[in-house]
Amino acid sequence: MEMTLKQCRYLVTLDKHRHYGRASEELGITQPALSRAVQSLEDQIGAQLFERSRSGVTPTQAGDMTIKHARRMLAVAADLESDVMKAMRPEQHTLAIASGHFPAELTIPATLSALLQEWPNAQIEMAVTDWPDALARLRDEKCQLAVCELSELDASLEPGAVLLNDCAVYPVVRRGHPLARISKPTLADLLSYPWASSQIPRRAATAFGSGPWAAGTTDHKSGHFNPRIIAASLSTALRLVAESEFVGMTPVSIALPFLQQEALEIVRFRAPWLRLNYGVVRDVRKPVTPIMSSFIEKIRRVEKSAAVEEARLCREFGLD
DSSP states (O other), X not given: OOOOHHHHHHHHHHHHHSSHHHHHHHHTSOHHHHHHHHHHHHHHHTSOOEEEETTEEEEOHHHHHHHHHHHHHXXXXXXXXXXXXXXXXXXXXXXXXXXXXXHHHHTHHHHHHHHHHHOTTOEEEEEEOOHHHHHHHHHTTSOSEEEEEOTTOOTTTGGGEEEEEOOBOEEEEETTOGGGGOSSOOHXXXXXXXXXXXXXXXXXXXXXXXXXXXXXXXXXXTOOEEESEEOSOHHHHHHHHXXXXXXXXEOHHHHHHHHHTTSEEEOXXXXXXXXXXXXXXXXXTSOOOHHHHHHHHHHHHHHHHHHHHHHHHHHHTTOO
C-alpha cells in the first residue's frame, strides 16, 4: 500500500474537524472529492477509517492508527523541507521588505512571527515608511517586496501586486472634539482641522478640491495630499490626536485601544474613497525566492483573519 502526503493531509484535516464540510473547506477541495479520496484510501487499506453519522465523523480503531502514522509522515516531510531550505544558498534566507504604516500596524508583526517559525535563521530587513517611499525602495532595488498602496503602480510592478486590504478608514478625534458633536459632518468640516496621518494617495486626494485647507496641502506634482503632519507612526499620530485638535485616519482595529480608553471618538463620516487599498508588490522582472513566496502566502492568511476582526469591530461600533 502507498499512502501519499496529500492523503495524509486529508486524513489529519478530517480528524481535526470531524466533519467533511469543514475539512474540505480548509483543504480547498469539494466535499465529494474529499469523500472519494478517503474511500479510495479505505479500499487500499481494506478497513473503514471513519464512522459516518449525521453530526460528522469519528475515527475507527484502524482510523486512529492510520492517522497517527499520517501525522508522523507529515512531520518527517516538514523536517525534510526545512533541512533542504537550510542547505540552500545564504541569499535564499534573506528578505528585505518595505512596508507602509497601515500594514506595519495591522498585519506585518503577525506575518513575520509566522515566517520566522518556518525560517528561524532568516535575516529580515524591515523598513516601515510612508507608502510612496516603500514603492521607491522597491523600484530602486533596496527591497524585494513592498507592502503599500496599489493605486499608483507602473507596468513593471502592477503584474506582481496582490491586493491584501480594502477596508474602510474612519476619521478619529479626541473625546469632546467639535467634529464628534456633528451628526452628519461633511468633508469640508473634516478639512477645516489639521490632520495627522499617512500621505493620502491621488485616488482619494482628488475629492478634496484645491483648498486651502487646515488639514494639509495637495502636492500638485504628484497629486498626493500631504496632511499637516505626515506621521512616521500611526500609533504616535493617534496619541497626538487624543491630545489636540488634529484629525487622524485609521481602521477601527488600529484605533481600538484609544477607543476602549475613551481617548478617541470615531467621526461618523463615510466616503467611497476613504478606504485602504494596499497589497504586497514585487518586481516581476526579478526572481521569486522561496522565502518571498512564504511571506506572501502568510501575509494573505493573516490579512484574511484581520479582515474578519475588522468587520466584527465595525459592527460593534455601529459602523456597518
